[in-house]
Amino acid sequence: MAIDFEIPEDAKAMRERVRRWVHEECIPAEKRLVDRESFKVVLAELRAKARSQGLWAPFIPTEHGGMGLGPLANALVQMELGESHLGALSMNSQGPDDATMLTLLAHGTDFQKEKYLKPLLNGEKRVCYSMTEKAAGADATGMQTRAVKDGKGNYVLNGEKWFSSAASAADLALVMAMTDPEAPRHQRYSTFIVELPNPGYIIKRDIQTMAVEGPLSHIMGGGHSEIDIKDLVVPAENLLGGEGNGFNMGQHRLAYGRLRHGMHNVALAQRALDLAVKHVTSRETFGQKLSKRQGVQWMLADCASELYMARLMLIHIAYKAEKGLDLRQENSIAKVFLANMVHKVVDTAIQLHGALGYSRDTPLAAWYTHIRSQRLVDGPDEVHRWTTGRNVIRAFERDGTTAAAAGGDLL
Numbered sequence: 001m002a003i004d005f006e007i008p009e010d011a012k013a014m015r016e017r018v019r020r021w022v023h024e025e026c027i028p029a030e031k032r033l034v035d036r037e038s039f040k041v042v043l044a045e046l047r048a049k050a051r052s053q054g055l056w057a058p059f060i061p062t063e064h065g066g067m068g069l070g071p072l073a074n075a076l077v078q079m080e081l082g083e084s085h086l087g088a089l090s091m092n093s094q095g096p097d098d099a100t101m102l103t104l105l106a107h108g109t110d111f112q113k114e115k116y117l118k119p120l121l122n123g124e125k126r127v128c129y130s131m132t133e134k135a136a137g138a139d140a141t142g143m144q145t146r147a148v149k150d151g152k153g154n155y156v157l158n159g160e161k162w163f164s165s166a167a168s169a170a171d172l173a174l175v176m177a178m179t180d181p182e183a184p185r186h187q188r189y190s191t192f193i194v195e196l197p198n199p200g201y202i203i204k205r206d207i208q209t210m211a212v213e214g215p216l217s218h219i220m221g222g223g224h225s226e227i228d229i230k231d232l233v234v235p236a237e238n239l240l241g242g243e244g245n246g247f248n249m250g251q252h253r254l255a256y257g258r259l260r261h262g263m264h265n266v267a268l269a270q271r272a273l274d275l276a277v278k279h280v281t282s283r284e285t286f287g288q289k290l291s292k293r294q295g296v297q298w299m300l301a302d303c304a305s306e307l308y309m310a311r312l313m314l315i316h317i318a319y320k321a322e323k324g325l326d327l328r329q330e331n332s333i334a335k336v337f338l339a340n341m342v343h344k345v346v347d348t349a350i351q352l353h354g355a356l357g358y359s360r361d362t363p364l365a366a367w368y369t370h371i372r373s374q375r376l377v378d379g380p381d382e383v384h385r386w387t388t389g390r391n392v393i394r395a396f397e398r399d400g401t402t403a404a405a406a407g408g409d410l411l
């Protein structure tokens with residue numbers, strides 16, 4: 001049987017539609033954003049037009065109003081949407097909302113789907129995910145926020161959260177808290193749906209980061225909030241997925257989020273490489289175009305190689321997802337690779353632009369400060385490398401070879 005990388009025609013057609021959408025609608029619309037009101041108007045126009053064209057919630061089943069794309073087609077679409085910071089927003093495919101929609105679809109009660117999922121699917125509300133805590137960091141099982149029953153049909157939550165992305169733009173929050181400190185480590189936590197604003201869910205501040213921030217950064221959901229949770233009363237009907245299932249649900253949604261970040265990283269790296277080539281083919285120094293210099297060509301070759309490997313990784317992971325195969329090892333490998341890939345490509349694009357790349361006259365400088373977070377979010381590189389390395393050892397102990405943990409099931 002032959003092995004090929006032929007993309008189904010319907011997936012190719014969808015990728016091309018989304019590519020045109022991003023380049024003809026989203027990227028031009030970026031120039032119209034100057035304040036909160038312009039953002040509301042521009043996004044509303046984009047979303048109405050996208051929805052009228054059937055470009056809405058790519059990963060959501062058609063019976064729930066989405067496009068019903070499988071993992072491969074969705075990966076191809078996301079690798080186009082990431083070229084514009086309005087891309088995912090225009091099609092209601094932005095994080096952290098996307099992973100929460102999937103979680104509610106899989107684990108929500110009928111009541112929760114009707115009250116909370118529908119407005120998310122319709123693009124009427126935004127949601128954030130409050131899991132990370134200062135004291136726990138990358139160790140999700142170290143969370144200390146507690147949830148106790150009050151005997152009146154509610155849970156009362158107390159604790160703190162850190163880096164709750166998009167909280168300042170959200171209408172809902174998914175909050176993870178410890179419900180049983182005596183349970184096995186991964187069964188101590190539960191997830192609760194919280195309507196915002198809420199007096200028990202106190203947004204202390206949006207944490208300043210090294211990323212270049214503009215007047216729209218937090219309005220668009222790009223902020224990362226520090227939260228105080230104080231006597232937060234949550235009805236028992238807002239417990240999502242049952243007690244003790246918070247950690248497992250969280251890991252499932254993070255797995256999708258890591259892939260979505262990676263897909264968008266490919267798109268951003270592609271746009272950066274295009275900008276670099278456009279510059280070097282028009283810029284002359286010492287009587288010769290930059291593109292004629294071997295050193296410049298080598299730099300472009302390295303970027304092309306990084307993008308090629310990144311795309312192959314994502315296509316292979318999408319294939320495994322289509323087949324229902326275990327993709328955890330590949331997911332961790334790709335998460336680290338893709339985060340570093342986009343950094344290398346954007347950094348090279350800046351270098352090829354010279355002082356212009358270091359300035360704010362191109363988007364490269366802002367991208368550079370933003371993408372540094374990719375090596376931290378959804379698990380830092382070191383945690384994923386640790387997990388990957390342990391799996392390499394386990395594969396050898398089980399099989400006498402490390403192949404299964406290093407893509408060997410391809411051959």
